[in-house]
Amino acid sequence: xxxxxxxxxxxxxxxxxxxxxxxxxxxxxxxxxxxxxxxxxxxxxxxxxxxxxxxxxxxxxxxxxxxxxxxxxxxxxxxxxxxxxxxxxxxxxxxxxxxxxxxxxxxxxxxxxxxxxxxxxxxxxxxxxxxxxxxxxxxxxxxxxxxxxxxxxxxxxxxxxxxxxxxxxxxxxxxxxxxxxxxxxxxxxxxxxxxxxxxxxxxxxxxxxxxxxxxxxxxxxxxxxxxxxxxxxxxxxxxxxxxxxxxxxxxxxxxxxxxxxxxxxxxxxxxxxxxxxxxxxxxxxxxxx
Numbered sequence: 001x002x003x004x005x006x007x008x009x010x011x012x013x014x015x016x017x018x019x020x021x022x023x024x025x026x027x028x029x030x031x032x033x034x035x036x037x038x039x040x041x042x043x044x045x046x047x048x049x050x051x052x053x054x055x056x057x058x059x060x061x062x063x064x065x066x067x068x069x070x071x072x073x074x075x076x077x078x079x080x081x082x083x084x085x086x087x088x089x090x091x092x093x094x095x096x097x098x099x100x101x102x103x104x105x106x107x108x109x110x111x112x113x114x115x116x117x118x119x120x121x122x123x124x125x126x127x128x129x130x131x132x133x134x135x136x137x138x139x140x141x142x143x144x145x146x147x148x149x150x151x152x153x154x155x156x157x158x159x160x161x162x163x164x165x166x167x168x169x170x171x172x173x174x175x176x177x178x179x180x181x182x183x184x185x186x187x188x189x190x191x192x193x194x195x196x197x198x199x200x201x202x203x204x205x206x207x208x209x210x211x212x213x214x215x216x217x218x219x220x221x222x223x224x225x226x227x228x229x230x231x232x233x234x235x236x237x238x239x240x241x242x243x244x245x246x247x248x249x250x251x252x253x254x255x256x257x258x259x260x261x262x263x264x265x266x267x268x269x270x271x272x273x274x275x276x277x278x279x280x281x282x283x284x285x286x287x288x289x
Contacts, residue, residue, distance in 0.1 A: 146186035161196035174285035241282025
């Protein structure tokens with residue numbers, strides 16, 4: 001069953017009913033809005049890509065046999081009913097025939113058990129193949145449900161990227177100025193993850209191109225402040241943020257969204273440092289008026 005709903009900003013989840021899924025809810029694939037929009041420039045392209053993903057999984061499922069326990073239980077009940085009818089009618093059956101039938105039944109039950117084990121193994125291996133990190137990017141799924149708010153995205157980023165990113169002191173207060181529907185939050189989290197990757201790349205050595213181009217290549221829209229803003233004392237003061245070890249001017253800003261009202265238009269201001277952590281995020285909040 002495919003579910004499309006308002007949760008996670010309009011994500012799509014495929015409920016995969018194989019019994020091998022019972023212990024891991026993440027085996028039910030989830031395509032978030034941000035993940036979907038990276039697979040096409042139009043609704044039609046995204047729709048066709050998702051249809052292809054669903055079609056591949058359904059073709060995999062078509063090779064599985066029907067679940068057998070219900071059928072086996074039905075056969076046992078039917079056999080029991082026939083035996084009771086035979087006893088009521090005083091129908092005699094040779095003892096040797098009864099023993100032979102019982103032996104064949106035990107052998108059949110053993111074979112059914114082997115088949116059931118093999119079927120479960122096939123299901124589990126198919127699910128594992130789909131979920132393995134080495135699988136193609138088209139099949140990759142988020143490791144956990146996306147954040148519901150920008151504050152959730154920041155909380156997750158602090159936990160995941162501690163040490164790679166320095167976070168400014170006033171980020172929580174800045175986020176309070178955003179509308180609850182700002183973001184989308186999952187995209188903000190992806191942008192923060194890309195900044196953490198930039199920090200790791202800078203630690204490894206020269207990145208070979210400008211910061212905005214490096215980030216644009218990984219799907220993160222980033223700009224450097226114009227010369228007019230750089231020369232403005234007030235503008236520079238507004239883009240200088242406190243960290244635990246001092247104040248830093250953040251000349252770069254990433255833009256998870258555009259063309260919306262200021263309280264929904266999220267901006268991430270950051271600076272590149274010469275020592276670890278190589279990226280400092282000083283501001284996450286509404287577009288400067």
